[in-house]
Amino acid sequence: MGNVGSGAYRILRDNADIITHREGVKYTVTGALVRDKSKSRGDIPNELLTTDPNDILNDPEVDIVAEFLGGVEPARTYILQALNNGKTVVTANKVVLANCWPELEECARANGVGIYCEASVAGGIPIIRTLYTAMQANRITKVMGIINGTTNYILSAMSQQGKSYSEVLSEAQSIGLAEPDPTLDVEGLDAAYKLSLLSSIAFHGKVPMKYVYHEGITKVSKQDIAVGKEMGLTLKLLAIGKKENDRIEARVHPTFIPNSHPLAAINGATNAVYLDCDALGELVLSGQGAGSLPTGSAVVSDIVYASKQSTPTYNTFKNDDNVSENCFNFNWESEYFISIMAPDRPGVMAAVAGVFAANNISIASMVQKRSGEPGVPVIFLTHICHELDMKRAIEQIGSLEGLSVSSCIRVEALSK
Amino acid sequence: MGNVGSGAYRILRDNADIITHREGVKYTVTGALVRDKSKSRGDIPNELLTTDPNDILNDPEVDIVAEFLGGVEPARTYILQALNNGKTVVTANKVVLANCWPELEECARANGVGIYCEASVAGGIPIIRTLYTAMQANRITKVMGIINGTTNYILSAMSQQGKSYSEVLSEAQSIGLAEPDPTLDVEGLDAAYKLSLLSSIAFHGKVPMKYVYHEGITKVSKQDIAVGKEMGLTLKLLAIGKKENDRIEARVHPTFIPNSHPLAAINGATNAVYLDCDALGELVLSGQGAGSLPTGSAVVSDIVYASKQSTPTYNTFKNDDNVSENCFNFNWESEYFISIMAPDRPGVMAAVAGVFAANNISIASMVQKRSGEPGVPVIFLTHICHELDMKRAIEQIGSLEGLSVSSCIRVEALSK
Numbered sequence: 090m091g092n093v094g095s096g097a098y099r100i101l102r103d104n105a106d107i108i109t110h111r112e113g114v115k116y117t118v119t120g121a122l123v124r125d126k127s128k129s130r131g132d133i134p135n136e137l138l139t140t141d142p143n144d145i146l147n148d149p150e151v152d153i154v155a156e157f158l159g160g161v162e163p164a165r166t167y168i169l170q171a172l173n174n175g176k177t178v179v180t181a182n183k184v185v186l187a188n189c190w191p192e193l194e195e196c197a198r199a200n201g202v203g204i205y206c207e208a209s210v211a212g213g214i215p216i217i218r219t220l221y222t223a224m225q226a227n228r229i230t231k232v233m234g235i236i237n238g239t240t241n242y243i244l245s246a247m248s249q250q251g252k253s254y255s256e257v258l259s260e261a262q263s264i265g266l267a268e269p270d271p272t273l274d275v276e277g278l279d280a281a282y283k284l285s286l287l288s289s290i291a292f293h294g295k296v297p298m299k300y301v302y303h304e305g306i307t308k309v310s311k312q313d314i315a316v317g318k319e320m321g322l323t324l325k326l327l328a329i330g331k332k333e334n335d336r337i338e339a340r341v342h343p344t345f346i347p348n349s350h351p352l353a354a355i356n357g358a359t360n361a362v363y364l365d366c367d368a369l370g371e372l373v374l375s376g377q378g379a380g381s382l383p384t385g386s387a388v389v390s391d392i393v394y395a396s397k398q399s400t401p402t403y404n405t406f407k408n409d410d411n412v413s414e415n416c417f418n419f420n421w422e423s424e425y426f427i428s429i430m431a432p433d434r435p436g437v438m439a440a441v442a443g444v445f446a447a448n449n450i451s452i453a454s455m456v457q458k459r460s461g462e463p464g465v466p467v468i469f470l471t472h473i474c475h476e477l478d479m480k481r482a483i484e485q486i487g488s489l490e491g492l493s494v495s496s497c498i499r500v501e502a503l504s505k
Numbered sequence: 506m507g508n509v510g511s512g513a514y515r516i517l518r519d520n521a522d523i524i525t526h527r528e529g530v531k532y533t534v535t536g537a538l539v540r541d542k543s544k545s546r547g548d549i550p551n552e553l554l555t556t557d558p559n560d561i562l563n564d565p566e567v568d569i570v571a572e573f574l575g576g577v578e579p580a581r582t583y584i585l586q587a588l589n590n591g592k593t594v595v596t597a598n599k600v601v602l603a604n605c606w607p608e609l610e611e612c613a614r615a616n617g618v619g620i621y622c623e624a625s626v627a628g629g630i631p632i633i634r635t636l637y638t639a640m641q642a643n644r645i646t647k648v649m650g651i652i653n654g655t656t657n658y659i660l661s662a663m664s665q666q667g668k669s670y671s672e673v674l675s676e677a678q679s680i681g682l683a684e685p686d687p688t689l690d691v692e693g694l695d696a697a698y699k700l701s702l703l704s705s706i707a708f709h710g711k712v713p714m715k716y717v718y719h720e721g722i723t724k725v726s727k728q729d730i731a732v733g734k735e736m737g738l739t740l741k742l743l744a745i746g747k748k749e750n751d752r753i754e755a756r757v758h759p760t761f762i763p764n765s766h767p768l769a770a771i772n773g774a775t776n777a778v779y780l781d782c783d784a785l786g787e788l789v790l791s792g793q794g795a796g797s798l799p800t801g802s803a804v805v806s807d808i809v810y811a812s813k814q815s816t817p818t819y820n821t822f823k824n825d826d827n828v829s830e831n832c833f834n835f836n837w838e839s840e841y842f843i844s845i846m847a848p849d850r851p852g853v854m855a856a857v858a859g860v861f862a863a864n865n866i867s868i869a870s871m872v873q874k875r876s877g878e879p880g881v882p883v884i885f886l887t888h889i890c891h892e893l894d895m896k897r898a899i900e901q902i903g904s905l906e907g908l909s910v911s912s913c914i915r916v917e918a919l920s921k
Contacts, residue, residue, distance in 0.1 A: 100642045100784045111709055112641055207639070213785040215639030222638055223623070223631030225528055226516045226805035293527055351791065354770045368516045368802035369629040369792065375767065376788040386784035389642035399815045 090121045090130055090138065093157040093181050093208065096385025098133060101392070108389070114396050116153075120145050146170045153392055155179040165189050172196045172204070179391040181208035181384060183282040187298050190289075203398065205391035210283045211236050211360045213383030214376045215390065220290045227366035232291045232330040233501070236283045238358035238378045239267045239274040240306050240326040244314075244343075245356040248324065253311050266358060276305035277341040280328045288330030288339045291364070296330070300417045302340035309343050313428060313496050316456065316468055317345050322426070323353040327501065336418040345426050345500040420477045424453070428466040428496035429486060438467075440489055448482040450474040466495055473502075506537045506546055506554065509573040509597050509624065512801025514549060517808070524805070530812050532569075536561050562586045569808055571595040581605050588612045588620070595807040597624035597800060599698040603714050606705075619814065621807035626699045627652050627776045629799030630792045631806065636706045643782035648707045648746040649917070652699045654774035654794045655683050655690040656722050656742040660730075660759075661772040664740065669727050682774060692721035693757040696744045704746030704755045707780070712746070716833045718756040725759050729844060729912050732872065732884055733761050738842070739769040743917065752834040761842050761916040836893045840869070844882040844912035845902060854883070856905055864898040866890040882911055889918075 090098065101108075101118055109115050122145055123130075123138045130138075145151060146167060154171040156178060158164040164185040168178050173196065180186065186193070186209055197204045207217045211234065220229075235241050239261065246257045258275070261267035273279045281303040288296045306326050314324050322345040330339045346353050351373045355361040360378025365371055377383035431437050445452060451472040458465055471479075483494045506514065517524075517534055525531050538561055539546075539554045546554075561567060562583060570587040572594060574580040580601040584594050589612065596602065602609070602625055613620045623633045627650065636645075651657050655677065662673040674691070677683035689695045697719040704712045722742050730740050738761040746755045762769050767789045771777040776794025781787055793799035847853050861868060867888040874881055887895075899910045 096784075104642060104644065104784070107644060107709075108641060214788065215635055218639045219631055219635065222810060223634045223803075223806050225524060225809040226520055226802045228520065228523060293523075351770075354767075366802070368512075368520070368798045368805070370796075370799050372630065372790070372792040374788070374790050377786045380786075382784045383786050386642045386782070387639075389784070390639050393641040394638060 090123050090133060091157060092381045093384045093388065094121065094155070095130065095133060096381030096383075097155060097157075097388040097392075098385075100382065100385045100389045104389075108393060112393050112397065114393050116392070116396070119148060119151055142167055142170075146174060146176075151176055153177045153179060153395060155181075155388055155392065156185075157181045157388075159184060161185050161188050165193070168193055168204075169196050172200050172202055175200055175202055177203040177205070177395050179205045179208075179388055179395060181206070181388060183209040183279075183286060187282045187285040191295070203395050205395050206286070207391045208384045208387035210286050211362055211374075212376075212378040212380060213386045214360055214362060214374050214378060215387065216287065216362045216374055217290060218390070218394070219372075219374065220287075224291075224364070224366065224369070227368045228332075229291045229364055229366045230332055231365035232287055232362065233352065234280075234284070234287060234328045234360070234362040235325055235352055235355050236287070236328050236360050236362065236378060237274055237277075237280040237326060238360060239271065240277075240280070241355065241360070242266050242358045243275070244306060244309070244324055244326060247309070247311055248314050248318065249356075251311055251315065254307065254309055275307050277303035277326060278305075280326060280341045284328035284330060284339055284341055287328070287362070288337065291330060292332045292337050294337065294416065296337060296339050296417075300337075300339060300414070302342070302419070304340075304342040306343050308496070309498075310496065312466075313426070313498060316428075317426065317498075320456075320470070321348050322346065322500065323348050323350075324498070325352060325355075327352070329501065331421070333418070335416070337416055338418040338421045340421065343498050345498055347502065350501075420475050422473050422475055423479075424473055424500035424502050425450075425469075425471045425479055426496070426498040426500050427469040427471065427483075427494060429469065430466050430493050430495050432491040437489075437492070441467075441486055441492070444482050444485045444489075445469075445471070448474075448478040448485070450478055450482055470500065506539050506549060507573060508797045509800045509804065510537065510571070511546070511549060512797030512799075513571060513573075513804040513808075514801075516798065516801045516805045520805075524809060528809050528813065530809050532808070532812070535564060535567055558583055558586075562590060562592075567592055569593045569595060569811060571597075571804055571808065572601075573597050573804075575600060577601050577604050581609075584609055584620075585612055588616050588618055591616055591618055593619040593621070593811050595621045595624075595804055595811060597622070597804060599625040599695075599702060603698045603701040607711070619811050621811050622702070623807045624800045624803035626703050627778055627790075628792075628794040628796060629802045630776055630778060630790050630794060631803065632703065632778045632790055633706060634806070634810070635788075635790065640707075640780070640782065640785070643784045644748075645707045645780055645782045646748055647781035648703055648778065649768065650696075650700070650703060650744045650776070650778040651741055651768055651771050652703070652744050652776050652778065652794060653690055653693075653696040653742060654776060655687065656693075656696070657771065657776070658682050658774045659691070660722060660725070660740055660742060663725070663727055664730050664734065665772075667727055667731065670723065670725055691723050693719035693742060694721075696742060696757045700744035700746060700755050700757055703744070703778070704753065707746060708748045708753050710753065710832065712753060712755050712833075716753075716755060716830070718758070718835070720758040722759050724912070725914075726912065728882070729842070729914060732844075733842065733914075736872075736886065737764050738762065738916065739764050739766070740914070741768060741771075743768070745917065747837070749834070751832070753832055754834040754837045756837065759914050761914055763918065766917075836891050838889050838891055839895075840889055840916035840918050841866075841885075841887045841895055842912070842914040842916050843885040843887065843899075843910060845885070846882050846909050846911050848907040853905075853908070857883075857885075857902055857908070860898050860901045860905075861885075861887070864890075864894040864901070866894055866898055886916065
């Protein structure tokens with residue numbers, strides 16, 4: 090009965106008439122697990138509440154258990170208990186799924202019950218149902234998402250108001266849009282959990298967390314955003330999954346995209362997921378990625394959908410194959426935005442250009458605003474090159490006397 | 506084996522491996538109805554083709570018939586024959602659905618088979634599957650769509666290049682983006698058919714074509730678009746469905762929306778559908794609304810989805826109630842952009858303002874660019890008022906000496 094649970098409960102109560110009338114599904118909410126029964130919960134009847142999970146998990150009358158605990162334990166234990174007791178599980182918990190899904194899926198399968206997880210990625214946006222029920226004809230080559238509202242709010246405000254990261258973070262914390270400890274969001278970990286699920290479903294192969302690269306927004310400067318803007322680029326924390334030549338890459342990092350990209354206009358706490366597929370082409374879904382009622386909508390949709398499946402099915406991830414490290418590509422291709430602090434002396438640019446060339450990196454454009462003034466960076470935009478080449482180049486540039494690479498931001502071009 | 510049919514065939518052929526592997530669905534394309542067997546169709550084997558519909562409709566081996574004929578007849582007769590022969594029908598044909606669906610649905614129900622129609626609205630965008638399988642928790646209050654690619658292409662080009670309607674239409678025709686006879690598209694009829702289906706599904710009540718208002722883009726001037734732009738407004742041909750107080754309004758017309766609206770950035774031939782719902786809030790889906798492979802993707806998705814339903818179901822429209830004219834609202838509320846040609850003489854503006862006031866129309870703002878110069882209109886933006894009041898006001902203004910209303914464009918504000 091936290092944020093998502095109470096939203097789901099209110100929808101189940103307030104929209105019971107339409108759900109039963111349209112879908113033919115009648116249901117009763119029999120109980121809700123809480124930590125503290127004495128806490129006042131407004132319009133939620135006290136007699137539903139229990140502090141004993143067994144009241145729910147062992148109740149033979151219960152068909153479906155919805156889980157919104159977050160984190161691995163005790164969620165994992167409760168989900169397994171529910172599945173073993175023959176109950177279908179609906180969950181909004183990305184962390185337990187990303188960490189434990191082979192075990193959960195196996196348990197669901199063994200018990201002939203389902204696991205549904207629409208609410209675990211992008212809140213109310215029905216991206217998981219879309220992937221399962223509308224993309225059957227397609228090989229999906231790319232999935233890109235703005236799937237963390239906090240960081241999108243921060244980057245949008247930095248861009249629109251020209252403020253620094255720490256300034257906007259404080260504001261976001263004061264209005265409740267960022268947690269007191271924002272680490273999970275701003276370091277890209279929340280998005281990485283979601284990308285693990287999203288790319289597993291999109292590419293029909295398990296993408297474990299350990300193969301998802303993540304890099305947060307804490308080092309993004311307002312100068313980078315401003316210079317990018319002048320170049321027609323918008324900065325987003327993107328979760329990017331690609332499948333090329335049977336190899337998957339999955340990565341979360343600050344990314345410049347052209348202003349004309351459909352994700353560039355997604356501002357504030359809004360979420361969006363972009364798919365690129367062989368038959369359908371591009372598809373974008375955008376909407377509320379968090380919040381009590383939007384996420385509750387996804388939970389209730391799963392409950393209704395699950396209850397209408399005539400044969401009980403597990404429904405987590407369809408897997409083509411066993412997955413090993415070889416299935417993943419960590420040396421991905423990208424364009425790059427590189428900001429370098431360089432002293433104004435003869436031969437410096439030649440040295441930098443030489444390092445790029447030696448690492449197979451070709452420069453697309455260079456901007457140096459006020460030559461010679463200390464503390465003003467030189468910006469390079471590269472053509473498509475390889476991540477590991479770029480890492481090596483950055484190391485080598487950093488070892489040149491007086492030079493340092495102040496920013497390295499990947500650019501997702503429309504053409505890629 | 507036209508545009509959509511050949512796209513669906515190519516996907517069924519080229520992606521058979523993934524469809525069978527992932528979905529467990531094996532299928533054989535047994536035949537395809539064509540007008541002319543001798544016409545060369547590239548990679549499509551001639552032995553599939555037949556000119557006799559009975560070869561397909563009466564073949565006892567056939568489980569699913571997909572229909573892409575367009576229009577009412579012979580599509581209606583063939584669909585009924587297929588349904589009566591126990592075959593599920595997948596159709597991309599908005600016209601036969603909008604005109605005949607009660608009959609088709611009854612026939613499907615009587616025969617215990619299905620009708621699926623994802624491809625009939627917005628091409629590849631899975632809006633129908635989303636409405637059926639992801640919105641169960643929601644009362645949808647508003648559905649708005651850019652669901653005609655031709656008109657969106659024309660309006661986008663007019664706006665971006667400052668060209669006139671007829672200029673852009675000619676260009677669109679020359680590159681095949683507009684038909685030689687563009688009437689169905691530019692008069693809003695194509696979008697009206699789609700809105701009939703979309704609002705029927707969204708509002709769980711039949712919305713017959715005769716209750717869908719439609720008005721095209723042929724009278725839109727580049728001046729209107731330019732003035733709107735200065736006011737922060739973008740012009741789109743919107744298909745709008747709303748349900749308020751159990752009454753439905755369904756209308757297609759040129760509409761100004763704020764530049765910040767999620768539909769304002771949908772340019773060119775791209776389609777998009779926006780939903781507003783009580784639990785989920787706003788949701789936008791955008792993608793390719795036409796084309797051989799995108800529409801084929803929706804057809805194949807329906808074929809796979811249909812073949813996985815363990816109990817045969819019809820699946821056209823879930824209807825709450827019988828629908829009569831009383832269920833519809835033709836006197837809808839909107840804001841308006843009104844352009845008036847007025848002579849520069851004392852008392853004219855007072856007379857216009859008087860007409861508005863007498864019809865309960867309140868002015869939000871007025872722009873008069875170069876007062877007194879003949880041929881320069883005065884632009885009014887109104888607050889929310891009623892359609893029938895506005896119609897009456899326009900008639901009355903037109904009857905004032907020397908005055909004429911050159912444009913009346915509805916404005917869909919973010920707040921509505």
